[in-house]
Amino acid sequence: MPDGETPRGAVDLRLLTRDEPPPFTVLNASGAAPLVITCDHASNRVPEALGDLGLNRAELARHIAWDIGAAEVTRRLASLLDAPAVLSHFSRLVIDPNRRVDVPASIPPISDGTEVPGNRHLSDREIRQRREQLFAPYHAACERMIEAKIAGGIRPALIFLHSFTPVFAGEERWMEAAILWDRDDRLPRPLLEGLRARGIATGDNEPYSGRSTEDYSLHAHGDARGLPHVLIELRQDVIDTKAGAERWAETLAEILRPLLTDPATFRSP
Template sequence: MDAPEHLPPPVRVLNETGASPYVLLCEHASRFIPAAYRGLGLGDHDLARHIAWDIGAAQVATCLSATLDAPLVLAGYSRLLIDLNRPPHSETAIPEISETTSIPGNRGLSEAERARRISAYFDPFQAAVGHLLDARQAAGVQSTVIGIHSFTPVFKGFVRPWQAGILYRRARVFGHALAEALGGASSAIAENEPYAIDDESDYTVPVHGEARGLDAVLVEIRQDLIADDEGAASWASRLAQALKSIEKRQLYT
């Protein structure tokens, strides 16, 4: 009889008491899908693609956490089971199609299965973030929420010209300052690209940031730039320098 599958926790918190004003989230850190789901009907090639996780994001976030002494919350399961940066009621939270790829195992889900995925994967991650931010607030520690993501160089045939994008909504001063500290448009750093934040398509910024009155941004890095250890470490260093420069100037909303 086969041994039972070892299942990772749905969320890991690293450096929970880190002194940095930055709180890092990596909602798409993992591509793990339990064997019982049979890969949601996808092959190994598709499960290694961006549709299943944000390539390189966990490595960048982990390096950045260590460099800044910042807490980091990492997802343990694939975004294809449920996307942790989407409201759970959103049509894109459990996608039937991701980019142009059909996801057979997400078609026609029962309400019970949707509720099970929310309970098993979504709720633990959001609870960990909420607990961390509550504890920091109670201790009087400044918190700025930063989600670390990656994006595909080509999306539905469109070649994306940016190296990275800083996505923000209410945190205009901080978001613009971070983009500029990374080099701005002259270094192919975009603002609110490759997409814009809204309440239907995003969870981290509206809920963990804006609803608490905290600055919150998403950092999107082109995945081919961080797909190996060297690239991830380089971008983590670049982000750390930019964030430290902003911290010195105290550029918060």
Template sequence: MSEPFHIIPSTSDVPLFLFGDHASRHIPERYGDLGLTGEDLTRHIAWDIGTEALIRGLCARFGCGGIVAGFSRLLIDPNRSKRMDSLIPKDSDGTVIPGNQDVDAEVRQERIDTLYAPYHQALSKQLSAQNSPLTISVHSFTPKPHMGERRRLDMGLLVKHDKASAERFKLLLNQLAREYSVGINEPYSAMDLNHTVDLHIAPRALPHLAIEIRQDHIDTEAGVARFVKLIGDALKSML
């Protein structure tokens, strides 16, 4: 059975920790690709493109720890509460997901027990083992949803519990790279979707950032390297 999460061990005492809820598009063989084929298994509905590479790059730069989910959000979305209808999505950005149409309580619980719960348990354990780190949630967003308008924003910061860290980070980014537009609670709002941060970060009162990066900036090795440097330089000043 494939792992529901992958831990990135720390190699230093830098007070920084990163995690990625949607870093993987992996669907274990037992789920039969949920009845999907072609680009629907590789486009943004399956994962946050570029985020695992970015997280691993930043962890390598600082020697800090991290964790990434090891399964596609098409199976079950770790950034949704178990009460939400979108926990196991029946459709996403215009694509119907055949394998999620008739999910009964037993199938739902199996995905919670084997994927969702182990990831959240591991994340909680890793956070408890850290020394009051600056914690960063990394996501990415598509430049053009099939069912929406083109997005010009380069990066977004989702803000609910820690406005001060977001404002400081945005100021540093603007000083380092004026060519990139950075929004607050764009293209999504932390007031609407913020489950993992609400569950694990806010109760610990940890300083944190929730970063969204447009996927065409980090869908190549060169792009990832560029944003590891940019984000890393800003974080270095914060740390």
């Protein structure tokens, strides 16, 4: 076998080439706000080594691959609030940053009725590649940003920003926004009140729940540290344009600014 050639059937240990971007993007790292924003499903990018996972371009543009509009809202919100943000740089179809790695939805073989051929019959090594080279570095970046705030004497609030489809399984969703949380209501309650006071139809732990035992980020970064936190979901059709994302980022910033200066937000839970 010629030098440097990979044996047939072997798996290259490096998932990302040197020319590819890292599995996360950090924005406004020195932002002064007592806040860290994360966007788990910011990108629909698939590493070159995995091709297209057996999907066409149209499928990879759908919500199954990423949270449409969420990245743009995250970028703008981070700027408006002068807060650091960490965004994923790989598709949730490759490995989902917001699912525990021991559940089937972590690397879904099927998503919203669409089969994902590139996720079937994976070896332990292939699964480990995705966990160690994508999932783990992204969450390590989130942890570093949180630790940097704490090292500077600030126990930050955490916002996990997501989006959801207007229609799912043939049912129209009535809410424009949703607030997901588990036990800690320091941010969720006033945020719900602020959105509803503006006439915005807002779900409280629907259409998804912050109490899901399969989800990862809210529990690993928020609950585990005792930091005030909330997962915000926005309906994709209200943020899928630049103007819509801007408008929603401004609305969230308007509600969040007084909460970030209110001692009640940072009281012991």
